[in-house]
Amino acid sequence: MAHAAAQLEVLRADRKALADRLERHSSWGWDVTLGLLVFGFLGSYATHDWWITGAAFVLFLVGLRVVVVVWQRRVRMRIDARERGPQRPLQVWLALCIAWALVASLELVWDVRGVVLAASAVMGLAVMGVSRWWGRAFVAQLRSEL
Template sequence: MTGLPDPEAAAAQLDVLDADRAALADRIVQPWWWDVALGLGFAGLVASYSSHRIWVIGAAVVVFLALVRLLGVVYRRSTGVWWDAREVGPVQGRVRRAARWWGPAFLGAMGVGAGLEFLLDVRGAMVVTGVVLGTAVALSSRWVSRTYAAGLRAGA
């Protein structure tokens, strides 16, 4: 009976694949400071709106985009991979469900903050909004990467 795979060899190969998948799952989760830096950068960007100066807001946009680029480079160098949070494979449904509330919540928070800051002249409202949204960005980033890693570990 040639041509039939050896069940023990096949089981060993599956064990190797499981170990590789678990190692990848461990490798793709960025260090905690990465999420903190992303959240702080986003908080700074939103908070810059409280300055009421276009050049400050423009500088904050440039700094935030540079930070995102730098974080991407650091992530790729430290992990050796890059994955797209919009396509997280086995846990895509969970991520999409979370994104459904994130979009409206983000717009709602920005609307409230902007309304307070610019319509009711509550100075610093966008700073508070930035802190809230920056924290949400950091926590969301952490949650998505850990959810994806857990999906890889489970083989889902």
């Protein structure tokens, strides 16, 4: 019984250290970078040029990979999308993506210029907010399960 209690205490200490590390390394810089990457990619649809959109997609993927690798090295942990984490921010993000697609279709169907660019700017800001929200929710979840 004492051995199990000691193991549980080690686990609690690890979770607390992880939550502290996440708070320490979760600056707005990550959120802003993600927002700019999303804006650049989604905003490229406003050009109506598939070469530009394709290039923006490649830059988005490379930029996203760099952000993920650097973040993982600084925080010393990996986020696995298959693991259950805070779900509400992800549901909001999915709803925003669907809304962007609907708004973008307005520009294509009715040829309303600038709608995709404006919607992409909103999505860039939204990803910054959702990223910050998800990070705080994850730290709160780690702390609540201590």
